[in-house]
Amino acid sequence: MKKSLRFGAAAIAAVATLSLASCGFGGSSGDSGDADGATTLDLLVPSYSDGTKANWETVIDGFEKANPDIKVKLEVQSWDNLEKVVSTKIQAGEAPDIYNGGPFAGFVGDELLYPTKDVVSEDTFSDFQESFIKNAEIDGTAYALPLIASARALFVNNALLDQAGVEAPTDWDSLLDAATKVSALGGGVAGYGMPLGSEEAQAEAAVWLWGGGGSFGDASEITIDTPENLAGAEQIKKMIDAGATQADPGSTQRSPLMDIFIQGKIGMQVGLPPTVGQIAEGNPDLDYSIVPIPTKDGSPFTLGVMDQLMAFQNDDDKKEAITKFFDYYYSADVYVPWVQAEGFLPVTKSGAEQLSGEEALKPFLDVLPDAQFYPSTNPQWSAADGAFKSLFGQIQTKPAQDVLTEIQAQVDAG
Structure with missing residues (x-):
């Protein structure tokens, strides 16, 4: 997919047909490591565009080079199949370590998710737009990390x-x-x-x-x-x-x-x-x-509308690896190209600052801090x-x- 600061045709088509925050459940394997001692993280994501798999693979390749003791196993599902796949995995006790989806209140009710402050550094957490983090809270605690945004x-x-x-x-x-x-x-x-x-x-x-x-x-x-x-x-x-x-x-x-x-x-x-x-x-x-x-x-x-990343409490031995992945992914030089490739808006302050010179995006970026959301956790x-x-x-x-x-x-x- 074309990675430009403008919305490419493929990205536009992807966003135009996407219903943000339209999914709900997640699943994955429970192994904490490989025979060679590496920690393996299972990452389950939906397909936003024809380039989604390649976009995540680019992120994963960079992360694994920087963290050779951590492997990331990627699974990409269509939005139509995601809920069924994730539900089946959870029922089998194989929830993913990291999941990209929409509604998450049910997971919180079943005590399946880490509070996000447990799996990101303070610097990463404070970089999110406050309005988006607030929308990821239940009873004052955030259980999901904003991933992508759209605004009007x-x-x-x-x-x-x-x-x-x-x-x-x-x-x-x-x-x-x-x-x-x-x-x-x-x-x-x-x-x-x-x-x-x-x-x-x-x-x-x-x-x-x-x-x-x-x-x-x-x-x-x-x-x-x-x-x-x-x-x-x-x-x-x-x-x-x-x-x-x-x-x-x-x-x-x-x-x-x-x-x-x-x-x-x-x-x-x-x-x-x-x-x-x-x-x-x-x-x-x-x-x-x-x-x-x-x-x-x-x-x-x-x-505002957003989808989230969340971490399932499968194995506390993986918590440090999850934190490293989230901190790497949300660094501006990694996160902004991913968001651009998928045609969305960034949910981080550093991402918005990096794209602030984009005339076509600036009006939307300017209003992101004032975004209000549907009460989707109800x-x-x-x-x-x-x-x-x-x-x-x-x-x-x-x-x-x-x-x-x-x-x-x-x-x-x-």
Whole structure:
């Protein structure tokens, strides 16, 4: 895979089709060492792209040269197979020593994982973006290390905003004003692309509800029907009622809507890092910029998603070797090329600093410290996710309060 500071075509395709944090379990062999005395670490990972195996092999080769007494046994599985493979291994008492996956609360509940501070140096631990480490905590203790990140920002069609005589917005009032004026240009142009269809309604909802000071709850409680969330939901209705969005936002899906933005027919829409590559491929002449997502009061915010690395407590004799591997992997000169090759954003401060000169990535890197996350460690989150996808689009025609009440009721019902 092309290892450039830009998103290559293969990396873009990988990220565009990937659902981050979509997996759950892990497995591996239990031998602590080889006949020659070397310690063997079993590493189970999902395939993010066609280059994932080679990317990990590059890391492993460098690590084994620096640590000849440690061997790393790599196993790469598809996302579709990962959960089954890992579950089987755990049931057989063969959990991997190191595992790359998404949800991990079940492992913590079964006391299978090391607290991350037990398997990384203090220097490595302190290098992670605080917001990402916090998202890896259960009851105040981190049990997983952030691995890769994705964040969101507002893509702005500069030409359309110039025609409308407005600037890129920073808060809800300026967003409503700008989007309304862009929509008034006519010719099939929409001011703001608002995808509330089932594809990713929970994400667009988070942009607005969290941007108004709300949240979806935490590891212990899912909270949808709150006054703070109502502020964002009512702002959505203001946008729709003012004609500031595309037609029928309640049933519009994100991916096809972004295609319309790329074609130059939408003034503003929230997008992801891969959107940069999609624009380069689909409409390289598009005059656009990337700015932070406008919020109620203009305070910084982004919706973050991440996958993790975690270490299973198989054999305490391996703990030192695991620590050496994590410290090696997260060193900027090793970690940043791996992240670049896979087309994601780094979760470390040193990684963000190393890529800070990248114009295409900088808007996303700048907002990473302010990332907020879905409460994925809460067992009820899957029900909330489904409720948003099936019900939130009704906000186009129903009172905002009614929609939030219905989603909360579906979550509470399990």
